[in-house]
Amino acid sequence: MRYSQDHKAQTYQRIVKEASARFRRDGIGATGLQPLMKALGLTHGGFYAHFKSKDDLVETALRDACEELNGLCEEVFARQDPLPAFIDTYLSKSHRQTPEHGCPLPTMAAEMGQRGEASPIADETIRLRLQMLGKALGETEGDAQSIVMLSTLVGALLLSRSVQDSEFSDHILDTVREHLKQPLVKPANA
Amino acid sequence: MRYSQDHKAQTYQRIVKEASARFRRDGIGATGLQPLMKALGLTHGGFYAHFKSKDDLVETALRDACEELNGLCEEVFARQDPLPAFIDTYLSKSHRQTPEHGCPLPTMAAEMGQRGEASPIADETIRLRLQMLGKALGETEGDAQSIVMLSTLVGALLLSRSVQDSEFSDHILDTVREHLKQPLVKPANA
DNA sequence: TGTACATCAGTGAACGCGCGTTCACTGATGTAC
């Protein structure tokens, strides 16, 4: 059946959005194309009218997730003092509980590293994040502070998600959040 | 064929060791029992003479990986000033390149979080790590410093492994390593 | 404006494959006599 002019583009976007959410929630390997299409009320065969392969979708969905997040972040980074707000958002219980609408790095970084050589998608995602953080931190020389902060944010969210004990999970988030919101001043020496 | 008395125990250990390596390198979902057994010169059917299920093996292998690492760490933590040595080891290129002999958290934490409720294996792994770090940091009150440090270590290793550009990957490791080795003194205020 | 035709997004059965798991079987060993 042929549909109205932009129907294909709409379906394409629906697939990308659903995939982007599922990849971030369940990971790439654990996300099947059949269930994904079914969730959209479509059959799996139609997938290949839109994408060359699952890998093609992964690439597209990750890029889309990145852009979506940049959109959300711009709002935060437009404020007077963006850093505490960003940290609060990143290490919030809401971000922990809804990975499908959050940063792809905690769930997907491990799988991204094991993908084929030709895909610098992790590099792009990380570099973009560092740029944003660098600006928020007022970093003029190098990117040391933003690299350390991104590592800490990603690690803390990952750990808090992996833990079963919800009090322990909260404790991890709370502790790291409070630590990162302290002013970043380097001591001369101990 | 029936083998010598401790033959079964030896095979059991061989399976655990191989699984512990593969889970840490490839993740749980991407590790098949058939290839695993084949790599040990065994057929896959024999697996169920040793384990109730794949989940059973996962539990056992993770616990084994933890103990193995604690053994390695004890050596490091017996030194005079253990913390810099631990940081150097954790954020070394060797640790980045050989996940199969390293910390399970960067590769497996995401998958551990998605496993059934009854498995507090991630909690145990993390608590144990924090205890060790707490001692090395000379932490007397609370565990804030060790939680932040563990988050940063895990995040940095994860990011450095996910990245394709090897210079960028080195840069992440080097930056975080140098940052963490600075004396941990909290500034009064900015 | 009305009709015939071409398009192609989506359908759904089928492909080979590897997964975790089961199971009847084998045969070298330890044990009992």
Added chain:
DNA sequence: TGTACATCAGTGAACGCGCGTTCACTGATGTAC
């Protein structure tokens, strides 16, 4: 010590299942006349 038997770690075919992918087909729509 020698023989008959029980054990059970390991074998390998088979189970149903879901995966990514292919493909002949459908039929509502846009287009051409």
